[in-house]
Structure formats: structure tokens, C-alpha cells
Amino acid sequence: MRAPSYKERERQRREQEILDAAEQLLIERGYAALTMDDLADAVGISKPTLYQHFKSKEDLAARVIVNALQMLEAHLQQPHGDSPLAHIVKTFRHLLEQRHASGGVLASLGPELVVKAIHTSPLLAEHKARIVKLLGELVDEAKARGEIVDSIPTSVIVRSMFCLQSALTDLEPDLEHSLIGVIHLFLYGIAPRADAGSEPTKERRNP
Amino acid sequence: MRAPSYKERERQRREQEILDAAEQLLIERGYAALTMDDLADAVGISKPTLYQHFKSKEDLAARVIVNALQMLEAHLQQPHGDSPLAHIVKTFRHLLEQRHASGGVLASLGPELVVKAIHTSPLLAEHKARIVKLLGELVDEAKARGEIVDSIPTSVIVRSMFCLQSALTDLEPDLEHSLIGVIHLFLYGIAPRADAGSEPTKERRNP
Amino acid sequence: MRAPSYKERERQRREQEILDAAEQLLIERGYAALTMDDLADAVGISKPTLYQHFKSKEDLAARVIVNALQMLEAHLQQPHGDSPLAHIVKTFRHLLEQRHASGGVLASLGPELVVKAIHTSPLLAEHKARIVKLLGELVDEAKARGEIVDSIPTSVIVRSMFCLQSALTDLEPDLEHSLIGVIHLFLYGIAPRADAGSEPTKERRNP
């Protein structure tokens, strides 16, 4: 009764390699422009071998996204002390940092590049729903505690977390600084206003 | 130097028709899923006629984007009184409202669609650079006047304006409310902090 | 209001060319072994052109069979004087003669080479049912008149007409003679017995 055999481990490693490469290409070019040929080349294997691990391109893409969602879900389910907002921010930062590793695909979850093409997978829909629910609850909790402003719909806040990933580029001269910039934009954007209800454009300018 | 002949005007009208239809399809289905057949059908002309106006699919897509950018550029170049921020916000709102008309393509500026097209078409790159420069200058001006916080890099702010389009969905129950939500998120996100430099997570919670 | 234009006639001719070539290949190699590449080569056109005429391989094959069935149906619906058997024999001869032209595919209708693969087409099923019904009625009528022996099930007789096509080869030294041989075999095989009910093996041998 030993651990998975060498063969089995090798297989898993290969599978992860494929998933990683697929994620990269998915982020760079989107679902439609990702070809199985290119993917096979990127991994350094032949096309039929891909199909020994994933039964179709759609299946493969679904797995990539599910993977990312699971990682995010795991992150979200860690205990979060007494401040939901702190947890949200930590998650957001994680998302930004992982942008090109195992979370970047999620940036496309809003405007549907991948999602529309994949909308067939119930597994995926389920996972996505769970994440959105989890994040939504966290946001609502934070709102209840007065950590987040009431006036912005929860759904908008949740989606912002994903799409703001695109506000970051790797060409940035000081990446960490920009990253903090995005976080601040988000954080202050959702923070309760000192002078509730007033438009900063008008109010703040003339103190 | 006569006025454009009837033929010429007709031609231009047809061309605009094509661009409009292309934009619609581009937004609805993305670049890869847009076929020249479908486009020709949508406009009610034949495929070879398309190629009399645009030399390739890529060229066509580039022109669509350029069109959108020009519209945005025109908007930006209007005189803007004494508040750059007000102008930025008006532009942002315009962007959000046109999401599905003549500006929606810009939301896809990250993946799939443009990433390739922009590197191919110098015309497009040029236009994009001009817009980004214009917006950047506006942001910098606003920063100088204290209308926008200093700590977030200008490039991040500019990119946020584009990618936050994806925070909006048409499935929203109260679209206008969500739209205002996004604007507020952005506006407060970039507004100067009352207690500059401090993290709202920490400071605001324990006043 | 003229006859179909040149273009249209040309198109129809091409389509018939494809159908003929497809039938040939279908007879020679069966459905599965017929490749669209080979067919295109055989006709002397490119593969995509095939798809301008037929939306899939299955559709193409179905059309070939329907064609053959229609020809047969037309033949069957001619008025047939007072002898159903004579009409059956004429049809059978027709079938044997057309074996390699527009009727050969039908030989496969019994043991299902094509049919099983095509069983999706309701159009085809309908046509086939109609033919079988027509032929069956003819056989029953002949039975009622005493032209055909009662003891062989009608369905067996009908299917024999199709599968006996394979009893003929083109390698035959005297094709017409063999053809008559098959007809006789069939004709005497279904003819009423002089000494009804007796097995020829036993009875005839010892007169």
C-alpha cells in the first residue's frame, strides 16, 4: 500500500504541465485562438497525447478554470479573523499577484472570453457560482459591519475584483507600486465615505 | 476640389454600415468567432465586396477599434472647463454607457481581440498611444490640482477606466444603479484621501 | 422568365458529378472507407467545394441513396398491366443492370453498411419504407394471384431482390448470361411449386 507509483506521479506531473501551458496560452490569446497544436508544441508533446489527458479542448479549458477557481476557493475558505474586508483585500492581492499563474484566467470570467465558450460545463458553472456566492457573502458581511460602502451593488464589487486584474501590466516600471495602486483604488473605491452620499467630484473639491 | 461624388458618398455609407455590423458582432462573439460570412450576411452584401473595403479581417477589426478610439479622442478633446476630473468622469461614464455601442470593443483591449491586432497595425498603435497620452495628461493635470490622489500611477488609473467596463453586465436588475456604483468605485478609488497615505483598512476602522 | 441560368445548370451538373462519383466509391469501398479527400480528388475539385453542395458526409451519402431509391420508386410506380410478377421481374432486372450505376448502393441496404451509418436521416428512412412497402404490396398481390409461392415471407423475397445484386460480378465472362441466371434463380425460387409443399431435394430426385 504505497504512495502513487512513479508512473502515476509522472502522469500527474505531465498533466499539470499541460494545464499550466494551457493557462498561459488562454490568458495570452483567449479560448478560440488557443490551438491544440500550439499547446502540444508548448508542452513538448504530441497532439494525441493531449487527448489522453483531456477528452476535448473544452474539457481542458474547463479544467484550467476549475483549477483556478479551486485555488481561489481554498483561499477564501481560510478563517478570516474578525474583519471580512481584510480577507477580501488579501484575496484581491492574491488575485493580482497570481495574475499570470493560476488565477489569470479568472480575469476573463466577467467579459466572457472563455466562459461563453465553456458555458456547457455544469461543473464549471457550479464552481463559479460557489465562488461568487462566497465572495458576495464576504462583501455583504463587510457592508453590514460598515467596512464597505452600501451604495455599490455587491455584484459590481465582486466583478471589479476580477476585471481590475487587467489594470496591471508586466511592462510597469515598478510593478509592486502599481499593484499597491490598484489595491488602493479598489479599497478606497469601496470604503465608506466620510461624508456619506456626496459625490467627491463636487464635495471634496470645495472643502 | 468638388464635393465627394454620389458614388463616393454611397461607398462611405456602406463602409460605415460594415464597421457598425462588425463592431456589434465583435462585441457579441469576439474576434475569432466573427466570420466574414456572417458579417457579409449581416450587412446584406457578398463576401468579396467586404474585401473591396477592407483588405483583411485583421484590417477590418483594426478599423473598428480605430473608429472607437477616434470617437473617444473626439470626446476627450472637447474643452473641459476648469476641472480635469469632471472631464475624466464624464468620459468614464460615456465609456460605460457606450459599452455595447461604439466603445465596447475597447473593453476587450486586454486579451484575444486586440493584443495581436495592436502589434500588427501601426495605425492602431498610434491611435491608442494618443488616447492613452491624452487621458494620462488629463489625469496628471487632475493630480496636480489635487483632484486625484498622487499615490496611484497614472497608467493604472487609465487602464482601470477601460477594464472596469467589464464590471458591468446587462443582466443587472437595475443597470443605472450599477453604473453609478462603478463610477463611484472608480471616483472614490482615485479621490485624494482625507488622511493621506493611510490604509483605509486600518485607519478607518478605528477612528 | 427563362430556364435556369448557365450558372445554375453548371452547378447542377457539378452536383450530379459529385453524386455519381460518391456512389461509385460507396459501392466500391463502403461508407466508412469513403473519404471526402478521395471523393474531391475523384471529381477533380477541392474538399471545401464538396461542402458547398452537401453539408456533411452523412448528408451526401443520404442523398446518393435517396437518389437511387427515387429512381427505383419511379420505376415501381409505372403502371404494370395485369401481372405483378412481370413488374417485379422487370424491376429486378433493372436493379441488376444498374448495379454499378444508380442502384448499386441499394445492395447494401440489407446488411447495412451504409444504412446503419445513415440511420439518422428520417428522409432516408421514409423513402426506404415507401419502397419496401411498394415492393411488398406487389409481392403480396402476386402471391394472391398465385404467381408467387405463399410459403416464403414477403420480407425475405423483397430483401433477396436487393442482396442478389451481389451475386453478379463484372469479372463474369458472359455478363448477360449470368444476369439471366440470377433472374432465373430468383424467378424459379419464388415460383409456385408444381407439387406444392414438397422439398425438391427429395421429391424431384425420385420421380
Add this chain to the structure above:
Amino acid sequence: MRAPSYKERERQRREQEILDAAEQLLIERGYAALTMDDLADAVGISKPTLYQHFKSKEDLAARVIVNALQMLEAHLQQPHGDSPLAHIVKTFRHLLEQRHASGGVLASLGPELVVKAIHTSPLLAEHKARIVKLLGELVDEAKARGEIVDSIPTSVIVRSMFCLQSALTDLEPDLEHSLIGVIHLFLYGIAPRADAGSEPTKERRNP
């Protein structure tokens, strides 16, 4: 010169298992639709093991057919008393009954399956030739004895025995009755005519 070792017997048993499974699948789905994967699964072994017994799919199919032919040959070579016709009929009935067991493949001798295989495998061609010769001799002998009509070419009679298998379907309500029907059709079809040379269509109807 010892008896085959255990290993060797085991090997032969396995080989027969493969051949049986292959025959089944061949009858059910035809040559093209039979995949080596499915076959390996059906036998419960791995694909490379198949190739230890047969050097190719074509080889395997040829062996299946040869097997069936050998069985038929054995049947034919049994002593046949004084009536060649009786022997022929017994063989025919055997063929019909085995349609789905060890002789069914022969029904497909026309299209798809064998047409190619038979031109490739000399072994197979040889076997087929032998059977056809044996059957042909039997028919000729029967003709000489006046048990079979002279006017039908021997080759046609022989081929009829094979292709008439397709006149039977398993959907038949009373299979045994249909089977007898086919035998009678064949038997009377080749039986000597009472009024030799006359067409039943004309002669029998007006006595």
C-alpha cells in the same frame, strides 16, 4: 517433438479468444468501425498484446475470415453420400444459421471488409479460391446428376449462397420460418425445371 507446452497452449487459447471477439465486432460494426482499442477491451487485454499475436488490423481481419473459411471448408470436405445437392443445401443452411457466429463475416464478402483485405492477403485469396473451387465442383457434380439446373452459371450459384445470407434479418418475427423461406428460394431457384428452358413467368401462368 513434445506436446505444446502450457505456455504455448495458453497462447493459442488467447489467440482464439481474440479471433472470436474480433469476429463478433466485425459482424456487428464492420471493418472500419472496429477499433483495436475496443477489441483489446472486449478481450480484456492491452493493445500491444494484440500486436504480439497479429501484426496488423488487416492481418487480424484476414485471419478471422480465414478461420471462417476453414470451418466452411471442413464442413464441405465431409463425405456427402450420393447427393451433392443435399450436401450443398446442408452447407447453405449451416451458413445461414451461423450468420452471426463463425460464418457471418462471409456475408460481407462483397463490400468494405474484404474487398481490400482479399487483395492484400495472398493467404486469404488462396483460401477463398479453394472454397469457391470446392463449392463449384459440388455444384457441377449436382448439375451432372441433374440435381441442379444447367442454365445458371456455377459461379452465380456459389455467390448466391453467400449473399443470400443478407436476406435474413434478426428482426424477423419467426426466424426459423424465414430461414426455411430463404432455403426454399435458393433450392427451387436452382432446381431443374419440369419444363426445361421455359420462363416461369410465361409458361406457368397459362397452363
Add this chain to the structure above:
DNA sequence: GATGAATGAGCGTTCATTCAT
């Protein structure tokens, strides 16, 4: 100038066949 028809190149997928273990 507009189009019906044609096609080269490529896509996702499958399968007979072969290594390496």
C-alpha cells in the same frame, strides 16, 4: 462594381501502431 463559386491552410479529433518500462 458586385458576386457565386473555389480553395489552401488549418482545426479538433481519432486510430493503428510502437516504444519504454
Add this chain to the structure above:
DNA sequence: GATGAATGAACGCTCATTCAT
């Protein structure tokens, strides 16, 4: 000797692009 895993070669099909009319 048996197998999991790998792959070259094809297959059905699509699409951007181009002639001939």
C-alpha cells in the same frame, strides 16, 4: 511477456481569401 503512454497520419469540417464572370 504484458502494458501505459506516445505519436504520425489522417479524417471530417471550416474559414479567410481570391478568381471568373
